[in-house]
Amino acid sequence: MGRYNQDIQLAKRGKAVCSYCGKKSFVNYIYSDGAPVADGVCGKCDRADNCGVHYPPREYFKDNPTFKPARFSQFRPQRKRPVITPPSYIDSSLMLDTMRGYEMNSFAKFLHSTFDEVAGADIVQANIERYAVGTSSRYGGSAIFWQVDQFGRIRSGQIIGYDATSGKRNHKQQNWVHSVMQENYPDYKLEQCYFGSHLI
Ligand SMILES: [Zn+2]
Known part of the structure; x- marks a missing residue:
């Protein structure tokens, strides 16, 4: 686990599409070569007033134990999780x-x-x-x-x-x-x- 966390930090530039709210407001955790840990999934949503999700690498690796860090496998962009919005209702x-x-x-x-x-x-x-x-x-x-x-x-x-x-x-x-x-x-x-x- 420890080595997975090496050289991982929040991206300084560029926003990804947030898998949780669908807005382009997601700051990925990235490796030193710039590859995201999990694009749009592992990181922080900037929509603090609304979505504001934060999924740190430590928890991501815990939840995804079979995950291989990018340096051991060619980085492939993760398939985006579909954003599921529940239906709306009338009062x-x-x-x-x-x-x-x-x-x-x-x-x-x-x-x-x-x-x-x-x-x-x-x-x-x-x-x-x-x-x-x-x-x-x-x-x-x-x-x-x-x-x-x-x-x-x-x-x-x-x-x-x-x-x-x-x-x-x-x-x-x-x-x-x-x-x-x-x-x-x-x-x-x-x-x-x-x-x-x-x-x-
Ligand atoms: Zn979001």
């Missing part, structure tokens, strides 16, 4: 706020006009809520199909306009909740789930 209070105003919801209006006589308005309404269909004021009153996963986390909602009489979808009237609320949800990472997943 449940926002979804709950949309679970009303169905009198202006073109999709709900169509369902009521078609099924109230056979099923009863209450049953129709209960199903709208059960499937997490909300109301948006966009397009003169449209439906939000919330994508809620099996753990109850809200992936996003798809806003779709309908013709309240025919029940046909208007393909020009379509958007996502996280897109129309970009200011509240910047850098949103949408990972869709099936509509109705929360009922499984």
Whole structure:
């Protein structure tokens, strides 16, 4: 172990892509010939206010006992670890706020006009809520199909306009909740789930 640590220091110049946050803010530990111990992995992220990861050589060698130092093997750049960012979620209070105003919801209006006589308005309404269909004021009153996963986390909602009489979808009237609320949800990472997943 001791010899691995010989002549290793933080690079004085040049930043690598940080494997942890994906930003070009990583200062590698390098050997005296300039070869990094593990490019983008063993070193320090300069984003102190955010990522700020520090993976010193001592720990890197401990975690990677089969590692051969560069002087014994031709240096090959390490394959970059993929940066895995978790999906984003919408606040449940926002979804709950949309679970009303169905009198202006073109999709709900169509369902009521078609099924109230056979099923009863209450049953129709209960199903709208059960499937997490909300109301948006966009397009003169449209439906939000919330994508809620099996753990109850809200992936996003798809806003779709309908013709309240025919029940046909208007393909020009379509958007996502996280897109129309970009200011509240910047850098949103949408990972869709099936509509109705929360009922499984
Ligand atoms: Zn970082």
